[in-house]
Amino acid sequence: MASIPTPTRRPVDTGRVEHLTRELLVALGEDPDREGLADTPRRVAAWWTDFLDRDHGTLGTTFTHSTTHDDFVLLRGIEVWSLCEHHLLPFRLTVSIAYVPQAQVLGLSKLVRQLRVHAHALQLQERITADVAGDLAKAAGTDDVAVYAEGEHLCMSMRGVETGSVRTVTSCRLGRTASDPELAARIERLALASAR
Numbered sequence: 428m429a430s431i432p433t434p435t436r437r438p439v440d441t442g443r444v445e446h447l448t449r450e451l452l453v454a455l456g457e458d459p460d461r462e463g464l465a466d467t468p469r470r471v472a473a474w475w476t477d478f479l480d481r482d483h484g485t486l487g488t489t490f491t492h493s494t495t496h497d498d499f500v501l502l503r504g505i506e507v508w509s510l511c512e513h514h515l516l517p518f519r520l521t522v523s524i525a526y527v528p529q530a531q532v533l534g535l536s537k538l539v540r541q542l543r544v545h546a547h548a549l550q551l552q553e554r555i556t557a558d559v560a561g562d563l564a565k566a567a568g569t570d571d572v573a574v575y576a577e578g579e580h581l582c583m584s585m586r587g588v589e590t591g592s593v594r595t596v597t598s599c600r601l602g603r604t605a606s607d608p609e610l611a612a613r614i615e616r617l618a619l620a621s622a623r
């Protein structure tokens with residue numbers, strides 16, 4: 428499958444978002460000065476800025492892999508929120524991340540931080556899945572990486588086709604997590620278990 432290019436973007440212009448949110452309220456037929464809405468543009472600008480420009484902390488702590496342990500490490504049940512780039516509505520993901528360490532192991536929390544870097548953006552579920560796998564492969568120096576994500580998209584549950592029960596599952600499997608059927612099956616069984 429062709430990869431989906433990762434877009435770049437500038438930091439949020441908070442003042443402009445505040446101004447435009449006021450305009451949006453007017454366009455929606457509201458009185459932006461009424462009690463209850465007067466502070467809404469400021470709040471909306473603050474949450475966009477916090478969500479998109481958040482500092483996700485230190486990403487790259489690795490440890491030298493000194494044991495004979497040669498099996499995978501798998502984190503499952505990681506919950507993150509992202510935003511659908513088509514409708515600007517949230518989607519919630521439950522994610523599993525697995526890799527087979529080579530010379531180095533990564534600090535476990537760093538896998539979650541890297542996932543949040545990609546989730547806190549205007550996104551596609553497929554792109555998050557692929558980008559997290561690619562970053563992990565680079566950071567850990569191994570191709571044996573698998574990422575599974577199960578998403579509920581509000582653009583499909585609260586509007587549009589209004590199918591609240593639908594979950595979208597995506598995966599990106601690299602190296603032996605795709606080519607070794609026994610390893611692939613063991614990882615997939617665990618990776619999808621938290622989503623059931």
Ligand SMILES: Nc1nc2c(ncn2[C@@H]2O[C@H](COP(=O)(O)OP(=O)(O)OP(=O)(O)O)[C@@H](O)[C@H]2O)c(=O)[nH]1
Pocket residue numbers: 511512513550551552553580582583587588
């Ligand atoms: N592949 C993919 N599609 C997504 C994702 N999030 C939302 N979409 C889809 O983006 C599509 C946009 O379709 P359009 O026809 O342009 O927009 P729309 O008329 O609002 O579509 P409906 O949702 O069918 O009402 C929809 O089919 C959404 O379900 C995602 O993460 N990945």
Ligand SMILES: [Zn+2]
Pocket residue numbers: 511512513514515516580582583
């Ligand atoms: Zn959408």
